[in-house]
Amino acid sequence: MSNVYAVSAAPHIKQKISVSSVMWQVVLALMPAMLAAIYFFGFRSLMLTLYSVVAAVSTEAVIQQLRKVPVSVSDGSAVVTGILVAFNINVASPWWLPVIGSIFAIAIGKQIFGGLGHNPFNPALLARAFMVASWPTLTTAGWTATKPLFAITKTIGTSINGLNPASLPANIPSVITSATPLGVAKALRDTAQIGPDLAPTIMNKLASIETIQNLFWGNVGGVIGEVSAAALLLGAAFLAYKHIIEWRIPISYIGTVFVLTYVFGGINGLFSASLLLPIFHIFAGGLILGAFFMATDMVTSPVTKRGRIIFGVGCGVLTTTIRLVGGYPEGVSYSILLMNIATPLIDRLTAPKAFGEVKK
Amino acid sequence: MGLKSFPGGIHPHDEKHYSKDAPIEVMPLPAKVVIPLSQHIGAPSKPIVKVGDEVKTGQVISEAGGFVSIPMHASITGKITKIAAYPHPTGTTQMAVEITGNGTDEWVELTDTKEYIQLSPDEMKARISAAGVCGMGGAGFPTHVKLSPPPEKPIDTIVLNGVECEPFLTADYRIMLEQADFIINGLEILMKITGATRGLIGIEANKPDAIKLLKTKCASKQGISVVGCKLRYPQGAEKQLIYATTKRRVPNKGGLPMDVGVVVQNVGTAIAIYEAVRYKKPLIERVITVTGKIVKNPKNLKARIGTMYGELLEYCGGTTEEIGKVISGGPMMGFAIPTLDTPMTKGSSGLLIFNAAEAHKDVEHTCLRCGRCVDICPMNLAPSIIANSVKYKDWDAAQKFGVMDCIKCGSCAYVCPAHIKLIQWIDIGKLEVGKRLRAQK
Incomplete structure (x- = not known):
C-alpha cells in the first residue's frame, strides 16, 4: 500500500475570494466618500470615523473573547460597520456619539445574534436608528454646511427648521448650520x-x-458619508466591477x-x-x-x-x-x-x- | 464566430497548457490490471470468470447485471488472479477482477464490417451493448440505454460533447485533433440508430484548432455541423450543452435529454461506438490526461482500463514535489482519492495531482448570504439556501429549493467567499430527499 492522501468533496479548485477580501474591498470602496467628507467637512469627519472604527473593532474583539469564539476582527467586517456608523452621523456630533453608536451596532446589532452572517438588521443602520431615537437633536438637526450653500438654505433654511446655531453643543466646530x-x-x-x-x-x-x-x-449639508454622490458612486462602481x-x-x-x-x-x-x-x-x-x-x-x-x-x-x-x-x-x-x-x-x-x- | 452558451456559470483558469500539446501516447501494457465490476451508472456487472482462468484481451469477464448495465472485458492477456474489493476512482471500495498479464497481447477475434453504416439500428445497438460502452465523460451512463428511447420520444438531434470544460483535462481535445474522422463516423452511427437528422459537435472556444479541423471535416457531411461555444464552465454538463447548441431546455424535476429530442454523447464515446459497431471491439482502453503542476511530464495516455493510477503517474516521470492531493477526473467534479493504488475505469478522463498548497484546506465560515452562488448557478437554484436547509435538516425546504435539480457542477462552491462546502451539503440533501421521494412512491 502506498501513501494515503487526504480527500475532500469536489470542487478541488477555488476562486481566490474570502470573507475578509470581500470586506476589505468594501472598506476600500468607502474611501472616496471618506476623502470627500474630509474635503467638504474637514478632518473632524476622519477623526469621528476613526473613533467609530476603533470602537466597533474593540467591541467585536471583547465580545468574541467573552463568547469564547475565535476573534475575527481582521476580517474587516467590524471596520465596515464602524465606517458606516460614522458615515451616518452629523460631522458636528460630539466624539462619543459614533463610539456609542458603534458599540451598539456591534453588540446589539451583530454579536447578540451570533456574529457576522446571523444578524437580521444592518448593524450600522440599527445604530443610526438608536442614535436618532436617543439624541434626536444631535443627529437630525444642526447640519454643518460645507461651503457657501445655495441660496435657498442660506436664506430660509434655518428659519423653516427653527435651527439656531446657539442651541448646539459648545464643543462642535463653529460652522454655519443649515437645513438639508x-x-x-x-x-x-x-x-x-x-x-x-x-x-x-x-x-x-x-x-x-x-x-x-x-x-x-x-x-x-448632510451626514458624513452622504455628502458626495459622485464619490459614493465611484466606490459603488468598484464593488460592482468586483461582483461584490x-x-x-x-x-x-x-x-x-x-x-x-x-x-x-x-x-x-x-x-x-x-x-x-x-x-x-x-x-x-x-x-x-x-x-x-x-x-x-x-x-x-x-x-x-x-x-x-x-x-x-x-x-x-x-x-x-x-x-x-x-x-x-x-x-x-x-x-x-x-x-x-x-x-x-x-x-x-x-x-x-x-x-x-x-x-x- | 457567433459563439453559443448557457445562462450562469463561471470562468476558472483552464490550466490546459500543461498537457494540451502532448500527442496521445500509447501506454505500455501493464503487468497487472484491476477491472472494477461497476464502472457505470446502473447495476454492477456479474463476473463469469473465476480465479485461475486464462483470458485473452477483449474477452468478456463479466456480463451486464440488468438492462441498465454493461459487461466488462479483459483489457490484457493473462490469468485471473483475484476477485476482490479494490479502491475505486469514486473514492469508494468496490468488487473488481484482477488480471495478471503474461506479457503478450493476444486479442479475441475482431471483425471488420466495412459497410457498417448499412447495419440495422438494432444490430448496431447490440454491438455497442456487447462492447460494454458507457459514457466516457465521467458519469458513465450505459450508451445502449441512452440510444433506446421509448417510441413516443423521437430523437432528432445528436449532440457530441467536445467541450471539455473541466480545467486541466485535454484528453478529448487530443482525440478531436488526432481522431476526428472516427468521431464523425461515430456520430453518423448515432444518427442512424436514433433516426436523428442533425448532428452537432459542441466545442469550446479555447480549442480553436479542433473547431477548425472538425469544421473542415464536417463540411461535406449532410446534417452535421460544429457549434463553437463560449468558454464557460459547466458547458459540458448535458443540459447546459443542449441549451448552448440547440436552445432547448431539458425539463427539470427528472427530465431527460430525450424529452427534447436530443441524445448527448462524449466525443471519446463516439469513437468507442464506432469501434464497437465496425470491429466489435470492446471498450478496453481510453485516453486519459495525467496532469498537474507537479507532474514531471504531463501526458495524454492511451491506456488499458484497469491500469493503476500509480503506474500512469510513474510513466509520466512521477512528481517534482510531494503529493498533496490525487484527483480522479477534473478539478471541478472529480473525486479526491486516498491512494494511487486505484485502477482507471471507462469514465477516467484524467488523473490530476496537486501539491500541498493546491490541496487547500479551507475552514467553513458562516454564510454571508452574498448570493454569489445564486448569481452563477447554471441550474438557476439558490445553493446557499439548499445547503442551509440541509444543515438544519429541513428536507422540505431543501426539496422546494430544488436540491434534486442540482447537477453538482461545483460552481457555487468555487465562487463562495465563505468557503462553504456547498456540494458536500447538497450531496447529503440529495441522499435524504431522494430516500423520502422513493418512500412516497
Whole structure:
C-alpha cells in the first residue's frame, strides 16, 4: 500500500475570494466618500470615523473573547460597520456619539445574534436608528454646511427648521448650520410654515440643475458619508466591477424612488413635478449611500434574484412614502431596516425556478 | 464566430497548457490490471470468470447485471488472479477482477464490417451493448440505454460533447485533433440508430484548432455541423450543452435529454461506438490526461482500463514535489482519492495531482448570504439556501429549493467567499430527499 492522501468533496479548485477580501474591498470602496467628507467637512469627519472604527473593532474583539469564539476582527467586517456608523452621523456630533453608536451596532446589532452572517438588521443602520431615537437633536438637526450653500438654505433654511446655531453643543466646530435640502422639501409640504406663494419658487429651486449639481459633487449639508454622490458612486462602481454588489437592489431601489417621486412629488397633485425633482430625490439625502452600501449589505438582503428586486422596490416605496408624507424628511435608513425584517420571508417566497422549469 | 452558451456559470483558469500539446501516447501494457465490476451508472456487472482462468484481451469477464448495465472485458492477456474489493476512482471500495498479464497481447477475434453504416439500428445497438460502452465523460451512463428511447420520444438531434470544460483535462481535445474522422463516423452511427437528422459537435472556444479541423471535416457531411461555444464552465454538463447548441431546455424535476429530442454523447464515446459497431471491439482502453503542476511530464495516455493510477503517474516521470492531493477526473467534479493504488475505469478522463498548497484546506465560515452562488448557478437554484436547509435538516425546504435539480457542477462552491462546502451539503440533501421521494412512491 502506498501513501494515503487526504480527500475532500469536489470542487478541488477555488476562486481566490474570502470573507475578509470581500470586506476589505468594501472598506476600500468607502474611501472616496471618506476623502470627500474630509474635503467638504474637514478632518473632524476622519477623526469621528476613526473613533467609530476603533470602537466597533474593540467591541467585536471583547465580545468574541467573552463568547469564547475565535476573534475575527481582521476580517474587516467590524471596520465596515464602524465606517458606516460614522458615515451616518452629523460631522458636528460630539466624539462619543459614533463610539456609542458603534458599540451598539456591534453588540446589539451583530454579536447578540451570533456574529457576522446571523444578524437580521444592518448593524450600522440599527445604530443610526438608536442614535436618532436617543439624541434626536444631535443627529437630525444642526447640519454643518460645507461651503457657501445655495441660496435657498442660506436664506430660509434655518428659519423653516427653527435651527439656531446657539442651541448646539459648545464643543462642535463653529460652522454655519443649515437645513438639508430634504428638510426644505419636507417643509414645503407644510404650506402653513412657508406660505403658498413661496412654495413653487422653493420647489423650482430644489429641482434645479444647480441644486442637483451641488448634491452630486457634495456641496451640501448632510451626514458624513452622504455628502458626495459622485464619490459614493465611484466606490459603488468598484464593488460592482468586483461582483461584490449586484445591480438588482440599487437599481430597483433608485428606480422606484425616481418613479414615485415623479408621480407623487409635485405640490400641485399627481404628475405635477418637473423631471428634475426625482433626480433631486435620488441625489439628496442618504439614498445613494443607502442604495449602494446599506441595502446591498449581503447578510441582510435577499439572496434570490427576484427577492432582490422586491427588496429594492420595497425600500423605494418606503423611502418615498416617508419623504413625501411621513414625519421625517429622510427615510432611507428606516426603509432598509423595515425591508431587512422582510428578507427571510422574501427569500422563502421567491425560490428560483430551476433551469428547465416546465410552464404550466 | 457567433459563439453559443448557457445562462450562469463561471470562468476558472483552464490550466490546459500543461498537457494540451502532448500527442496521445500509447501506454505500455501493464503487468497487472484491476477491472472494477461497476464502472457505470446502473447495476454492477456479474463476473463469469473465476480465479485461475486464462483470458485473452477483449474477452468478456463479466456480463451486464440488468438492462441498465454493461459487461466488462479483459483489457490484457493473462490469468485471473483475484476477485476482490479494490479502491475505486469514486473514492469508494468496490468488487473488481484482477488480471495478471503474461506479457503478450493476444486479442479475441475482431471483425471488420466495412459497410457498417448499412447495419440495422438494432444490430448496431447490440454491438455497442456487447462492447460494454458507457459514457466516457465521467458519469458513465450505459450508451445502449441512452440510444433506446421509448417510441413516443423521437430523437432528432445528436449532440457530441467536445467541450471539455473541466480545467486541466485535454484528453478529448487530443482525440478531436488526432481522431476526428472516427468521431464523425461515430456520430453518423448515432444518427442512424436514433433516426436523428442533425448532428452537432459542441466545442469550446479555447480549442480553436479542433473547431477548425472538425469544421473542415464536417463540411461535406449532410446534417452535421460544429457549434463553437463560449468558454464557460459547466458547458459540458448535458443540459447546459443542449441549451448552448440547440436552445432547448431539458425539463427539470427528472427530465431527460430525450424529452427534447436530443441524445448527448462524449466525443471519446463516439469513437468507442464506432469501434464497437465496425470491429466489435470492446471498450478496453481510453485516453486519459495525467496532469498537474507537479507532474514531471504531463501526458495524454492511451491506456488499458484497469491500469493503476500509480503506474500512469510513474510513466509520466512521477512528481517534482510531494503529493498533496490525487484527483480522479477534473478539478471541478472529480473525486479526491486516498491512494494511487486505484485502477482507471471507462469514465477516467484524467488523473490530476496537486501539491500541498493546491490541496487547500479551507475552514467553513458562516454564510454571508452574498448570493454569489445564486448569481452563477447554471441550474438557476439558490445553493446557499439548499445547503442551509440541509444543515438544519429541513428536507422540505431543501426539496422546494430544488436540491434534486442540482447537477453538482461545483460552481457555487468555487465562487463562495465563505468557503462553504456547498456540494458536500447538497450531496447529503440529495441522499435524504431522494430516500423520502422513493418512500412516497
